Amino acid sequence: MKPDVLVLGAGMVGTCTALHLALRGHAVTLVDRREPGRETSYGNAGIIQREAVVPYAFPRHWGKLLGVALGRGADVHYHLGALPGLAGPLARYWRNSAPARHAQLSQAYAALIAHSLYTHDELIELAGAHRLVRREGYRWIFRTPAAMDAAVVEAQQLAARHGLRHAVMDRATLRREEPGVTERAVGALHWLDPWTVNDPGALVGLYAQALQARGGRVLIGDATSLAPAGRGWRVHTAEGEVQAAQAVVALGPWSAGLLQGLGYRYPLFIKRGYHRHYAAPVLPRLSLYDVEAGLVMGPMQRGVRVTTGAEFARLDAAPTPVQMHKAEALARELLPLGTPVEETPWMGARPCTADMLPVIGAAPRHRGLWFNLGHAHQGFTLGPASGRLLAELIGGEAPLLDPAPYAPARFG
Numbered sequence: 001m002k003p004d005v006l007v008l009g010a011g012m013v014g015t016c017t018a019l020h021l022a023l024r025g026h027a028v029t030l031v032d033r034r035e036p037g038r039e040t041s042y043g044n045a046g047i048i049q050r051e052a053v054v055p056y057a058f059p060r061h062w063g064k065l066l067g068v069a070l071g072r073g074a075d076v077h078y079h080l081g082a083l084p085g086l087a088g089p090l091a092r093y094w095r096n097s098a099p100a101r102h103a104q105l106s107q108a109y110a111a112l113i114a115h116s117l118y119t120h121d122e123l124i125e126l127a128g129a130h131r132l133v134r135r136e137g138y139r140w141i142f143r144t145p146a147a148m149d150a151a152v153v154e155a156q157q158l159a160a161r162h163g164l165r166h167a168v169m170d171r172a173t174l175r176r177e178e179p180g181v182t183e184r185a186v187g188a189l190h191w192l193d194p195w196t197v198n199d200p201g202a203l204v205g206l207y208a209q210a211l212q213a214r215g216g217r218v219l220i221g222d223a224t225s226l227a228p229a230g231r232g233w234r235v236h237t238a239e240g241e242v243q244a245a246q247a248v249v250a251l252g253p254w255s256a257g258l259l260q261g262l263g264y265r266y267p268l269f270i271k272r273g274y275h276r277h278y279a280a281p282v283l284p285r286l287s288l289y290d291v292e293a294g295l296v297m298g299p300m301q302r303g304v305r306v307t308t309g310a311e312f313a314r315l316d317a318a319p320t321p322v323q324m325h326k327a328e329a330l331a332r333e334l335l336p337l338g339t340p341v342e343e344t345p346w347m348g349a350r351p352c353t354a355d356m357l358p359v360i361g362a363a364p365r366h367r368g369l370w371f372n373l374g375h376a377h378q379g380f381t382l383g384p385a386s387g388r389l390l391a392e393l394i395g396g397e398a399p400l401l402d403p404a405p406y407a408p409a410r411f412g
């Protein structure tokens with residue numbers, strides 16, 4: 001008989017893990033303190049980024065670093081007080097971003113991203129979620145010809161190496177395709193493979209319903225109550241204590257706290273991010289990434305969702321939406337935006353690792369405990385692929401790809 005499994009965390013990653021386990025015949029309980037898909041997996045830019053074959057490196061160009069230090073742009077912001085606590089993981093992140101090491105890590109990243117589309121498709125089909133998904137790619141838009149030329153050269157190399165499809169659009173073509181975009185944009189690079197989702201949290205919700213339809217339970221509960229019980233694990237939920245032979249930690253940005261309590265001092269950190277929706281006379285047809293300003297404008301059910309870059313801060317520090325204010329002003333240069341839909345911006349946190357690869361596999365020092373976390377900038381993209389991979393590992397099946405680069409044991 002297949003072991004029963006507790007999955008902690010009902011974001012994209014935990015929900016997909018639970019669904020894949022249920023599809024393989026495990027009795028699954030998915031536990032979260034909220035409804036599924038209400039945290040990071042709700043507030044992201046909603047892009048299933050098949051083109052993201054290179055993980056987001058620490059900037060190593062001095063001009064870029066100076067821009068960050070001086071607080072220019074909307075892509076990076078930091079809390080000075082948080083930096084001492086981040087020094088260890090950030091130093092490792094910096095070393096792993098050196099060109100040769102980054103190229104090596106990118107191979108492992110690209111191998112996983114290559115499974116992103118069809119694994120989402122499997123679950124979209126099961127969940128009947130087609131109406132949320134647009135399969136027409138998304139666009140990088142540019143303010144200067146120099147930035148566009150550099151990005152096009154890089155895109156051509158990546159496209160050739162990884163079999164990705166793209167199209168280059170001059171200003172006139174872009175404005176024909178996206179009539180809302182202003183004259184400030186000089187052109188665009190259209191990545192044709194990615195998909196976009198107009199309500200990311202709702203997609204996770206539908207995947208969770210698909211899990212329930214296959215017998216899985218979805219319960220409100222507190223993951224910090226996880227404790228060994230007999231030959232397995234137990235956790236407190238609103239319906240009482242639940243026990244299972246196996247447990248999976250998929251708590252996204254909250255994973256580090258639980259892991260520390262279990263004695264795992266992994267180099268995990270977070271990059272916070274903000275979004276806000278705006279009413280718009282014309283919604284963009286596809287999501288637009290303003291490469292030079294570091295923000296995304298996406299057509300969502302609630303209006304245009306403007307998302308910001310990374311903020312280095314403590315997970316529990318009060319929101320400081322300076323990037324959101326900058327992003328709004330910058331976005332208005334490219335797209336006519338009306339009034340904000342929400343009173344205050346949403347804030348979330350990307351769960352990052354020092355080597356830019358997610359942590360997927362068996363906990364090295366605890367029997368029956370598994371990790372699926374650290375998906376950083378692409379957890380919405382990677383949830384189904386890494387959920388399937390972990391379900392295969394738990395069930396002792398042949399995995400869809402070599403799991404070694406993502407093994408928790410690499411961090412001890």
Ligand SMILES: Cc1cc2nc3c(=O)[nH]c(=O)nc-3n(C[C@H](O)[C@H](O)[C@H](O)COP(=O)(O)OP(=O)(O)OC[C@H]3O[C@@H](n4cnc5c(N)ncnc54)[C@H](O)[C@@H]3O)c2cc1C
Nearest residue numbers: 011012013033040041044045047223252273378379380381
């Ligand atoms: C601004 C922004 C834009 C982004 N854009 C994209 C994008 O376009 N494409 C992409 O692929 N990725 C994107 N990402 C990254 C992506 O959103 C994340 O990598 C992904 O959502 C992480 O999923 P997760 O399931 O690991 O974490 P989460 O979605 O945060 O899920 C973790 C869950 O754990 C639960 N939890 C925490 N503590 C407890 C507890 N004690 N007890 C019970 N439950 C608990 C939480 O309630 C939550 O539901 C973006 C992120 C941000 C911030």
